[in-house]
Amino acid sequence: MTNLLPAAPRGRRNTSTALALPDPAVDKLSKARHDAFLRARGIDPNGPFQLEIWPADMREMPNDYARSALFTVRNKTEPRATFETSLIFHVQKEVKITYTGVELRADDDELVWQQILDYAKHKPLGEPIEFNLHQLCVDLNWSINGRNYDKARKSISRLKANEVRVENERHGRGVALSLIREYAFQGDGDKGTKYQIWIHPGLITLFAGNTSTRVQWEQYRELTPLARRLFDYFASHKAPFPLKLDTFKGMCASSCSIERKWRSMVRKACEEIRLAGLVKKAWVDDDLIYVDR
DNA sequence: AGCAAATTATGCCGTCGGAC
DNA sequence: GTCCGACGGCATAATTTGCT
Numbered sequence: 001m002t003n004l005l006p007a008a009p010r011g012r013r014n015t016s017t018a019l020a021l022p023d024p025a026v027d028k029l030s031k032a033r034h035d036a037f038l039r040a041r042g043i044d045p046n047g048p049f050q051l052e053i054w055p056a057d058m059r060e061m062p063n064d065y066a067r068s069a070l071f072t073v074r075n076k077t078e079p080r081a082t083f084e085t086s087l088i089f090h091v092q093k094e095v096k097i098t099y100t101g102v103e104l105r106a107d108d109d110e111l112v113w114q115q116i117l118d119y120a121k122h123k124p125l126g127e128p129i130e131f132n133l134h135q136l137c138v139d140l141n142w143s144i145n146g147r148n149y150d151k152a153r154k155s156i157s158r159l160k161a162n163e164v165r166v167e168n169e170r171h172g173r174g175v176a177l178s179l180i181r182e183y184a185f186q187g188d189g190d191k192g193t194k195y196q197i198w199i200h201p202g203l204i205t206l207f208a209g210n211t212s213t214r215v216q217w218e219q220y221r222e223l224t225p226l227a228r229r230l231f232d233y234f235a236s237h238k239a240p241f242p243l244k245l246d247t248f249k250g251m252c253a254s255s256c257s258i259e260r261k262w263r264s265m266v267r268k269a270c271e272e273i274r275l276a277g278l279v280k281k282a283w284v285d286d287d288l289i290y291v292d293r
Numbered sequence: 294a295g296c297a298a299a300t301t302a303t304g305c306c307g308t309c310g311g312a313c
Numbered sequence: 314g315t316c317c318g319a320c321g322g323c324a325t326a327a328t329t330t331g332c333t
Binding site: 073074075076077078107224225226255256257258261262265 | 311
């Protein structure tokens with residue numbers, strides 16, 4: 001569905017490799033460790049970096065994001081919060097994510113970003129990708145109307161206006177980047193529909209090796225936000241440990257204050273991912289969420 | 294009048310609180 | 314546990330308005 005994009009330039013038609021290492025103050029030791037990390041995963045640390053081309057019916061997300069509260073689930077009556085270098089909840093203690101910007105929700109931002117990455121996979125990271133809002137809405141299965149165009153515009157703007165800092169021991173160094181590095185559009189900001197987007201090459205760190213998760217897009221994009229986050233967790237593990245109800249609540253940054261209510265919502269989400277055919281079985285027992293894939 | 298665009302009405306959805 | 318309602322976003326239908 002990305003036929004408005006040119007075919008992937010596979011060759012080594014290089015843009016400046018200086019782009020590849022944007023951090024001016026990176027010390028040699030940390031760079032060496034990071035280079036080794038990339039090399040060990042078959043990636044030339046000098047770039048150019050390109051996402052692996054996953055199948056057209058799938059989308060991909062870094063595990064470090066999938067298991068964190070970067071994308072939240074809250075009632076839409078609750079206004080989006082603003083964060084400034086706030087520590088974002090993460091299931092694993094050894095991963096530290098610090099976020100600055102407007103709260104991103106699983107309801108829209110998560111899907112929009114995944115779709116944009118799908119456009120981006122055809123080119124080396126750092127090169128502009130082009131699409132229009134009609135295409136985006138079709139790919140998200142959002143109906144084509146002005147409101148959804150506006151929703152997409154706002155989402156793109158939120159994805160641009162943030163800083164996500166990920167520190168994971170395994171990476172060899174931390175990365176701080178914005179989910180969208182830069183974008184341009186044609187025409188009026190409120191009405192433009194043709195977009196150009198640049199993704200930061202540093203994002204490759206989060207995808208390097210076996211550190212990201214692929215999901216069946218058709219089913220995934222239809223999930224309710226809560227079910228989507230639940231599946232994010234299960235999908236990102238080969239053999240998922242049972243997840244504590246409370247941990248999952250942290251992962252969603254939910255503001256639900258009634259324990260029983262939370263339990264019942266999660267049970268519904270379990271049923272939903274089962275019905276979607278994404279898992280064999282998912283259930284809540286005592287304070288744990290189990291899955292059978 | 295004839296048509297399309299704009300506006301309004303109606304009903305559904307997901308999260309969350311609360312009643313029983 | 315089930316059920317219902319508030320809330321605001323959304324789709325769709327029904328209706329009005331504006332233009333030629």
